[in-house]
């Protein structure tokens with residue numbers, strides 16, 4: 686379960702940020718997670734709860750925004766959501782596309798009590 690390692694890393698970054706912002710209590714954490722990031726969202730939620738309790742982040746609200754796999758067609762430039770890497774461009778049918786979103790794992794926002 687590599688989600689436990691990810692949760693530990695997230696809480697470390699969050700606590701660092703909170704510290705730098707004056708050391709207030711963290712109210713919520715917003716994460717952006719790509720559908721294809723390889724992270725099990727339910728598992729990560731559970732891992733975050735466990736880690737939060739150990740690190741003093743207990744009670745923190747975890748907001749997760751799931752990003753669908755998005756490709757940009759190299760031929761016509763259209764961006765589209767793909768079911769798989771073999772999904773052709775809906776405009777021109779080209780199979781040549783670059784993934785532009787959907788495999789990220791990022792902390793979007795941290796809300797700290799003033």
Ligand SMILES: [Zn+2]
Nearest residue numbers: 758761774777
């Ligand atoms: Zn296209």
